[in-house]
Amino acid sequence: MAKVLIIAEHDGTELNPSTAKCVTCAAQLPEADITIAVFSNSPGAVASQAATIESVNRVLAVADDSSEHALAATLAPQIVALMGDYDYAFGPSTTFGKDLMPRVAALAGVNQISDIMSVEGSHTFKRPVYAGNAIVTVKAPDGHPVVATVRTASWPAAGTGNSASVEEIANNAAVPSHTRFVELQSGKSDRPDLQTAARVVSGGRALGSSENFDIIYALADKLDAGVGASRAAVDAGYVPNDMQVGQTGKIIAPELYVAIGISGAIQHLTGIKDAGTIVAINKDEEAPIFDVADIGLVGDLFSIVPELTDAL
Amino acid sequence: MDKILVGLKRAVDYNVRVRVRNDGSGVETDGVKMSINPFDEIALEEALRIKERGEASEVIVVSIGPAEAQQQLRTGLAMGADRAILVESSESIDPLDRARVFLELINREQPGLVILGKQAIDDDNNQTGQMLAAIWDRPQASFASKVELNGDSARVTREVDAGLETIEIDLPAVITTDLRLNEPRYVKLPDIMKAKKKPLDQVPLAEFKIERSPALEETFFEPPSARQKGVMVNDVAGLVSALKDKGLI
Ligand SMILES: Cc1cc2nc3c(=O)[nH]c(=O)nc-3n(C[C@H](O)[C@H](O)[C@H](O)COP(=O)(O)OP(=O)(O)OC[C@H]3O[C@@H](n4cnc5c(N)ncnc54)[C@H](O)[C@@H]3O)c2cc1C
Numbered sequence: 025m026a027k028v029l030i031i032a033e034h035d036g037t038e039l040n041p042s043t044a045k046c047v048t049c050a051a052q053l054p055e056a057d058i059t060i061a062v063f064s065n066s067p068g069a070v071a072s073q074a075a076t077i078e079s080v081n082r083v084l085a086v087a088d089d090s091s092e093h094a095l096a097a098t099l100a101p102q103i104v105a106l107m108g109d110y111d112y113a114f115g116p117s118t119t120f121g122k123d124l125m126p127r128v129a130a131l132a133g134v135n136q137i138s139d140i141m142s143v144e145g146s147h148t149f150k151r152p153v154y155a156g157n158a159i160v161t162v163k164a165p166d167g168h169p170v171v172a173t174v175r176t177a178s179w180p181a182a183g184t185g186n187s188a189s190v191e192e193i194a195n196n197a198a199v200p201s202h203t204r205f206v207e208l209q210s211g212k213s214d215r216p217d218l219q220t221a222a223r224v225v226s227g228g229r230a231l232g233s234s235e236n237f238d239i240i241y242a243l244a245d246k247l248d249a250g251v252g253a254s255r256a257a258v259d260a261g262y263v264p265n266d267m268q269v270g271q272t273g274k275i276i277a278p279e280l281y282v283a284i285g286i287s288g289a290i291q292h293l294t295g296i297k298d299a300g301t302i303v304a305i306n307k308d309e310e311a312p313i314f315d316v317a318d319i320g321l322v323g324d325l326f327s328i329v330p331e332l333t334d335a336l
Numbered sequence: 337m338d339k340i341l342v343g344l345k346r347a348v349d350y351n352v353r354v355r356v357r358n359d360g361s362g363v364e365t366d367g368v369k370m371s372i373n374p375f376d377e378i379a380l381e382e383a384l385r386i387k388e389r390g391e392a393s394e395v396i397v398v399s400i401g402p403a404e405a406q407q408q409l410r411t412g413l414a415m416g417a418d419r420a421i422l423v424e425s426s427e428s429i430d431p432l433d434r435a436r437v438f439l440e441l442i443n444r445e446q447p448g449l450v451i452l453g454k455q456a457i458d459d460d461n462n463q464t465g466q467m468l469a470a471i472w473d474r475p476q477a478s479f480a481s482k483v484e485l486n487g488d489s490a491r492v493t494r495e496v497d498a499g500l501e502t503i504e505i506d507l508p509a510v511i512t513t514d515l516r517l518n519e520p521r522y523v524k525l526p527d528i529m530k531a532k533k534k535p536l537d538q539v540p541l542a543e544f545k546i547e548r549s550p551a552l553e554e555t556f557f558e559p560p561s562a563r564q565k566g567v568m569v570n571d572v573a574g575l576v577s578a579l580k581d582k583g584l585i
């Protein structure tokens with residue numbers, strides 16, 4: 025049996041959809057027995073949500089005041105204290121999991137498998153390297169726990185309808201006080217979340233200013249789409265950092281991705297290669313984005329985008 | 337603060353379009369341009385700025401890699417690092433073992449801060465800094481976009497999925513860099529000349545006597561499945577009808 029511990033990602037009240045994606049991945053392991061661990065100062069609500077995910081055998085609700093904010097330094101020792109009973113510890117390849125899981129792996133004395141995109145066997149996985157330009161098959165050593173992050177764009181979220189048992193347990197691990205949460209500035213909007221939206225519209229450097237980005241938002245609103253951006257647009261200050269799509273931003277897999285005034289650098293493309301349909305609007309017919317686009321339109325975005333918004 | 341330790345990994349240049357070898361044994365690196373991992377240049381720039389503000393006295397750049405990684409360390413010295421250490425190893429070692437090498441260097445050098453990149457753009461692992469902080473039993477501030485030192489603690493703003501998170505960490509600690517932390521300086525010719533005289537220690541990996549972690553085995557490399565080239569449309573009406581055909585609107 026493969027006993028898997030999945031670390032829930034949440035904001036204190038809502039379970040993040042990345043957790044149900046980790047479950048889909050874990051369920052591919054032979055004879056998977058899946059536990060979700062919710063670490064929080066008050067884990068109840070999130071634990072009940074986790075218990076509804078299909079394939080989950082049980083949920084552990086671990087209450088500790090230090091877990092009010094998800095800090096790797098305070099969570100990692102609590103996870104390692106639980107891990108004795110498990111063969112696997114999985115977290116999502118979001119900034120939460122990427123920060124946390126290597127700390128867990130190191131305390132457990134193993135290397136981490138980053139960004140699992142497929143499960144090939146009990147200890148064999150595929151993952152992307154070189155900005156997704158190569159896929160490598162990695163074998164983890166037998167007889168040691170496997171600590172990994174799950175590439176969220178590669179896995180659909182597991183369904184709900186389950187009612188797994190929720191067990192409340194106390195934390196016995198010592199947590200350090202050397203790392204303290206100060207604040208989170210989040211650009212919360214009413215638009216669909218970039219990482220889970222079925223449709224995403226992104227703008228690049230060509231937009232030229234944050235005011236001009238309004239035409240991207242207008243199109244996105246018509247399509248009920250999330251909004252993303254290239255690194256160049258983020259660096260230029262047109263939009264906040266949490267909108268960056270790509271190798272070092274968010275890796276997404278919407279059904280529809282519309283790239284507007286984005287050239288299509290490999291670092292950007294690696295963030296969208298799992299999208300269903302890619303639409304590109306660019307005035308340069310040689311732009312590399314057209315090599316991957318399913319539908320391409322050459323022209324000036326400042327006339328095309330408002331016209332498209334009106335046409336929809 | 338006395339010293340800052342910075343990791344400089346020699347990696348395939350970010351402009352290179354990497355090709356997988358036909359036999360699946362790896363990616364083609366023969367004749368391919370190698371550079372400092374971009375995030376590590378940012379790490380070094382941050383360390384240099386801290387030193388220039390008078391908040392540290394020495395910046396040491398470290399690379400674990402083949403003899404050729406001297407090139408990247410020399411570039412780091414030309415950017416302004418004070419000295420360099422090459423932990424020489426012809427084979428690539430796993431991230432936890434790299435963290436153990438860094439920990440051994442920490443024990444020797446006693447730095448107040450270690451700055452690494454958030455990820456190496458070859459293996460895209462995004463692990464080493466967090467692992468080092470774990471085994472050193474010190475704070476980590478990963479994906480940093482702003483660093484403010486206040487004596488024996490630091491305030492670091494981190495780029496997270498939800499926005500910008502600020503944490504306070506006691507020093508010493510490990511910081512890993514995100515792209516927007518700073519813009520690295522260009523190296524000037526006279527600095528390249530000066531860098532030739534700066535100390536670069538070469539130490540064989542074997543001298544470190546680190547315990548090796550259970551190794552991950554990379555058994556096969558393959559190219560990603562390619563996307564089919566699509567259709568071009570002439571105008572907005574064509575785009576709308578193509579989207580309709582696919583049932584997307
Ligand atoms: C280590 C590293 C990591 C990186 N990570 C990422 C990442 O995660 N995500 C990312 O996006 N990038 C990333 N990059 C940057 C990447 O290499 C490119 O520089 C970036 O994606 C370019 O953004 P862009 O396409 O908006 O800008 P540009 O490359 O400048 O392209 C602008 C495009 O707009 C078109 N255009 C201009 N005017 C108009 C108009 N009026 N109408 C229509 N089209 C127009 C142009 O033809 C051009 O194709 C990374 C780079 C490095 C080194």
Ligand SMILES: Nc1ncnc2c1ncn2[C@@H]1O[C@H](COP(=O)(O)O)[C@@H](O)[C@H]1O
Pocket residue numbers: 342343344345346373375376379398399400401431434451452453454455456457459460461462463464465
């Ligand atoms: N061989 C190495 N030599 C020096 N620094 C390294 C090496 N490997 C990793 N690092 C540092 O650790 C960071 C993260 O690497 P990785 O965990 O491999 O993605 C890099 O940006 C470097 O700062």
